[in-house]
Amino acid sequence: MKNIIKLFIGASLLIGTGCSDDFLDKSPQGSLDPSKVDASQLQNLRNSVYNQVIGSDVAFYEGYADNGYSRNSWDSHGAKIQTNTVSGSESFGYGEWKNYGDMGNTYGSVRVCNLIINKVDEFDKVDEALRSKYKSEARVMRAWHYTNLTLFYGDISLVKTVENEFEILTREPKEEVRAWILQEFDEAIALLPEVNDPGRFTKSIAYALKARSAYYFGDYTAAEGAAKYVIDNGGYQLYTIGELTDEMKKDAEFFKSLVDFDQLGIDENAFIKGVFNYMNLWHVDGNTETILAKEYAANEDFGDFNPVTSFLSPNLTSKQGWATIAPIQDLVDVYWMGDGKTKPALSPITSRVEDFKALKSEVRTIQNGADGNESTVEDNISFSDAVSTIKDELANKKYMQQFLNRDSRMYASIVFPFSAVNTFVDDSYFEYRHDNNNYGQTGFVFRKMSGGDDVASVWGDAYHMSGADFPVIRLAEMYLIYAEAHTQTTGFDGSVSGVLNELRTRCGMPNVPAGLGKDAGVNFIRRERRVELAGEGLRYFDIRLYEDSERNGGIKGDQAASVVMNGQTLDPIGNNSANKVWAPRLMLMPIPTLTMDKNPDIIQNDGY
Numbered sequence: 378m379k380n381i382i383k384l385f386i387g388a389s390l391l392i393g394t395g396c397s398d399d400f401l402d403k404s405p406q407g408s409l410d411p412s413k414v415d416a417s418q419l420q421n422l423r424n425s426v427y428n429q430v431i432g433s434d435v436a437f438y439e440g441y442a443d444n445g446y447s448r449n450s451w452d453s454h455g456a457k458i459q460t461n462t463v464s465g466s467e468s469f470g471y472g473e474w475k476n477y478g479d480m481g482n483t484y485g486s487v488r489v490c491n492l493i494i495n496k497v498d499e500f501d502k503v504d505e506a507l508r509s510k511y512k513s514e515a516r517v518m519r520a521w522h523y524t525n526l527t528l529f530y531g532d533i534s535l536v537k538t539v540e541n542e543f544e545i546l547t548r549e550p551k552e553e554v555r556a557w558i559l560q561e562f563d564e565a566i567a568l569l570p571e572v573n574d575p576g577r578f579t580k581s582i583a584y585a586l587k588a589r590s591a592y593y594f595g596d597y598t599a600a601e602g603a604a605k606y607v608i609d610n611g612g613y614q615l616y617t618i619g620e621l622t623d624e625m626k627k628d629a630e631f632f633k634s635l636v637d638f639d640q641l642g643i644d645e646n647a648f649i650k651g652v653f654n655y656m657n658l659w660h661v662d663g664n665t666e667t668i669l670a671k672e673y674a675a676n677e678d679f680g681d682f683n684p685v686t687s688f689l690s691p692n693l694t695s696k697q698g699w700a701t702i703a704p705i706q707d708l709v710d711v712y713w714m715g716d717g718k719t720k721p722a723l724s725p726i727t728s729r730v731e732d733f734k735a736l737k738s739e740v741r742t743i744q745n746g747a748d749g750n751e752s753t754v755e756d757n758i759s760f761s762d763a764v765s766t767i768k769d770e771l772a773n774k775k776y777m778q779q780f781l782n783r784d785s786r787m788y789a790s791i792v793f794p795f796s797a798v799n800t801f802v803d804d805s806y807f808e809y810r811h812d813n814n815n816y817g818q819t820g821f822v823f824r825k826m827s828g829g830d831d832v833a834s835v836w837g838d839a840y841h842m843s844g845a846d847f848p849v850i851r852l853a854e855m856y857l858i859y860a861e862a863h864t865q866t867t868g869f870d871g872s873v874s875g876v877l878n879e880l881r882t883r884c885g886m887p888n889v890p891a892g893l894g895k896d897a898g899v900n901f902i903r904r905e906r907r908v909e910l911a912g913e914g915l916r917y918f919d920i921r922l923y924e925d926s927e928r929n930g931g932i933k934g935d936q937a938a939s940v941v942m943n944g945q946t947l948d949p950i951g952n953n954s955a956n957k958v959w960a961p962r963l964m965l966m967p968i969p970t971l972t973m974d975k976n977p978d979i980i981q982n983d984g985y
Contacts, residue, residue, distance in 0.1 A: 446705050446818065483525060488536075531964075635777070641887075730947065
């Protein structure tokens with residue numbers, strides 16, 4: 378039976394948790410008199426455990442690596458990580474929450490879990506079976522929080538009780554922490570039901586979290602087994618749409634103009650439907666693919682700010698659009714060709730800059746009207762109207778060559794210059810304005826995860842809040858974890874190509890190559906993973922996994938951090954966007970200075 382967990386962001390902690398902004402402060406325990414806690418009150422505390430999960434903000438992690446760029450320091454620490462200027466002034470879950478695009482107070486979330494784990498057995502007014510289930514759920518959530526902490530920091534303070542004297546804590550070796558995390562998952566899973574209350578952990582959901590953790594710990598046997606359990610027993614299916622909307626059909630005509638289906642030998646209808654199968658899964662709550670989702674509601678209190686304001690530029694929304702996390706050219710360039718196995722042969726970026734300027738100039742001339750005078754407004758036309766006059770010729774323009782015959786997921790994921798954008802604004806094409814920072818300074822914005830119809834106007838009618846749930850873990854990730862883990866343990870065999878081909882079928886792409894050796898297979902899967910999961914907040918962790926000889930299975934490959942964090946990225950007109958710098962110290966983040974000031978026994982990570 379399919380179970381989807383939805384994590385509602387609006388609930389507050391309704392029972393005293395003693396949770397301060399900084400976990401390492403002394404703080405009161407609050408009152409949890411066991412004789413006064415009934416099932417209803419315990420349910421409120423249980424809800425607060427599920428409230429501790431980050432949603433669409435994970436997209437900002439793409440700006441920590443080579444998929445995205447977040448230009449504002451008040452939105453995210455991403456640019457500091459990309460440029461190797463990060464310091465103890467920043468926090469990634471070890472201390473207090475600072476930026477909405479970064480990890481918040483993870484230790485505060487751990488404490489919420491510890492309250493149930495440590496106290497629930499004292500609540501004898503509540504049925505024992507319920508207490509056991511709630512404790513198991515909290516153990517799963519706590520293990521997941523510790524996964525994030527150890528991936529950011531390596532050795533961490535492992536707190537299992539509700540503490541007051543946090544200054545005495547020291548960091549425990551990451552190997553011991555990660556072994557404990559996997560053991561916690563196993564012990565909790567044994568007690569969790571196959572079917573639970575709506576929106577609560579089941580065995581399958583917990584196994585999905587274990588699969589992700591084990592994968593990043595380099596325990597490929599455990600990752601393979603956990604992912605396989607979810608695939609076989611979770612009841613999930615890859616999401617597909619029914620019919621295309623009128624807006625989708627308009628964008629589909631544009632995509633068709635960029636793809637030579639006869640040359641590629643692929644089915645046009647399957648390919649085009651595949652674009653929207655993939656793109657639309659972020660707009661359908663409770664879809665068949667989502668294992669774990671953060672739930673939002675389209676209102677001021679419980680809405681999601683990111684899908685419109687953070688992901689879109691001003692010309693793609695009637696409200697505020699800032700493109701504060703945007704995909705970069707490096708990501709665009711990594712998508713396969715339409716045959717699903719060939720890397721694109723691209724012109725040098727300097728040539729593409731000149732080609733962009735030429736096409737932009739041509740469109741501007743059309744905009745200026747018959748007299749060619751921009752100041753004579755009577756005969757001027759809009760950018761979209763100007764592009765529309767040459768839409769049948771766009772595929773032949775030099776700048777557009779890089780977007781021809783590409784993976785369907787590129788069209789579904791990225792809005793690129795001169796692209797049709799009818800699913801955002803009817804009868805429009807995307808104009809990149811390099812002179813306006815709110816266009817993201819990359820030339821591109823995310824098409825996947827963005828926009829949607831379930832929105833409400835808020836804050837003086839200036840912003841849209843989205844009510845679309847955000848998938849935190851989906852079935853496609855389980856397929857990819859299984860594929861790489863099985864290749865690491867056994868080889869690239871039929872079971873691997875089978876799950877990868879299911880992903881390909883969903884998006885209308887050809888099957889993956891057969892008969893790859895182990896190294897080639899792992900490298901192929903990692904690139905496929907980057908394509909399939911682009912924008913979903915995992916790339917920071919991926920490139921560090923591949924870089925780490927203790928965790929990468931002996932295969933560093935071409936997607937490792939020291940390979941891909943390789944210098945300055947330009948926007949289409951030649952201006953600087955993301956600057957990608959690598960140094961070994963960036964394998965881990967620095968312990969926040971404030972934490973170390975309060976806790977002198979903690980030793981800083983190397984290089985900080």
